[in-house]
Amino acid sequence: MTETASGAMPMPVVPGLSNLSVFARGGYATVYRATQGSLGRPVAVKIEHRTLDSQRDQRRFMREAQAAAKLSAHPHVVDLIDAGVTADRHPYLIMELCEGSYADRMRTSPLNALEARDVGVKIADALADAHSLGVLHRDVKPANILYSRLNSASLADFGLAVLVEARDPTITVDALTPAYAAPEMFQHAPPSPALDVYALCATLYAVMRGRPPRWRDDGPPSLVMLLELFNEPIPDLPGIPPELTEVLRWGMANDPKDRPTARELRDLLAALPLASPRRIVAVPRRYPGTSVPKPATAASAAHRETSADGSAASSAGANEDAVGARDAEETP
Numbered sequence: 001m002t003e004t005a006s007g008a009m010p011m012p013v014v015p016g017l018s019n020l021s022v023f024a025r026g027g028y029a030t031v032y033r034a035t036q037g038s039l040g041r042p043v044a045v046k047i048e049h050r051t052l053d054s055q056r057d058q059r060r061f062m063r064e065a066q067a068a069a070k071l072s073a074h075p076h077v078v079d080l081i082d083a084g085v086t087a088d089r090h091p092y093l094i095m096e097l098c099e100g101s102y103a104d105r106m107r108t109s110p111l112n113a114l115e116a117r118d119v120g121v122k123i124a125d126a127l128a129d130a131h132s133l134g135v136l137h138r139d140v141k142p143a144n145i146l147y148s149r150l151n152s153a154s155l156a157d158f159g160l161a162v163l164v165e166a167r168d169p170t171i172t173v174d175a176l177t178p179a180y181a182a183p184e185m186f187q188h189a190p191p192s193p194a195l196d197v198y199a200l201c202a203t204l205y206a207v208m209r210g211r212p213p214r215w216r217d218d219g220p221p222s223l224v225m226l227l228e229l230f231n232e233p234i235p236d237l238p239g240i241p242p243e244l245t246e247v248l249r250w251g252m253a254n255d256p257k258d259r260p261t262a263r264e265l266r267d268l269l270a271a272l273p274l275a276s277p278r279r280i281v282a283v284p285r286r287y288p289g290t291s292v293p294k295p296a297t298a299a300s301a302a303h304r305e306t307s308a309d310g311s312a313a314s315s316a317g318a319n320e321d322a323v324g325a326r327d328a329e330e331t332p
Helices: 053-070 103-108 115-132 183-187 195-207 221-229 242-252 262-271 297-311
Strands: 017-025 029-036 041-048 080-085 091-096 145-147
Touching: 017 041, 053 080, 053 091, 080 195, 103 145, 103 195, 115 195, 115 262, 183 195, 195 242, 195 262, 242 262
Parallel strands: none
Antiparallel strands: 017 029, 029 041, 041 091, 080 091
16 A cells, blocks of 8 residues: 555546546545536545555455445435545545535534534434444544535544454554544554544534634644643533533543443433423433433433434534545644
8 A cells, every 4th residue: 555645646537427626635535526427416536645556455445435335324424325446546435425514614603502512413323323333433523524405414434434343453543633533542542432422522512612622722732732631621612501511521531431422422412401491311320510400301302303303403514525535634
């Protein structure tokens, strides 16, 4: 497997696609807008800068794509249409074309509490489904949560997804987005679903704040400083209900064993009475917060209610890696 400088790549040729134009460019991939010839519809194709020089590497990439394809049926996962390797050995993924990402939105118009909560419910549900299938995302961040006219939040780029049982040790911190990576990833700990929960909570905090948790106003911290910031408390956000911030703090606990599961996070977010009176779920006994109201009805009922009113969720969100290509950019 070799790396190719992004600027050195000519316009690629992908079977079945025409009219390619650059949609977004990142450190390890470029996303193109294209037309799928057989159906005449617009799609996004993500082409990685690396080349897969051996049959072993190409088979591994296709296994990763197949793992991602398991999740495409979920309403809040970007639809994966096809995958393959170009004639010059660059791996590609063909996906639905979305309109933008929450990385774009947080720079210009941070979300309010209700918008962030509703995005969190949708993406936590997608992660819960992935985890039940033994798949981790490993790179949840604002740029990988996309939106379109008909879907306010879709999770993109399972390019780092691995089967939990495989415990792939070859993906290192270099492949992560440090601003949203859990502390255990800097210690090369075995990956677990808890790292996706951390990243989602850090993302939800960031899209309301306008920058990642704990970051100062004077720009991105160095890696050494970032590690030190894990020991600092996560402050409240002006205008954001403390109940929501407490849930996000729990999800960003430094010890992965102290975090909720994706399913628990979904249910807690769904139960928060942010905009209007809502039914409340029972808070797990290990939940460290004190201000989230205690019981009322089943979590699943609250979740169904929130998911059903997806139309009420703000359409702010989405396709940047247009499906994930600005990832190296991502810090915010």
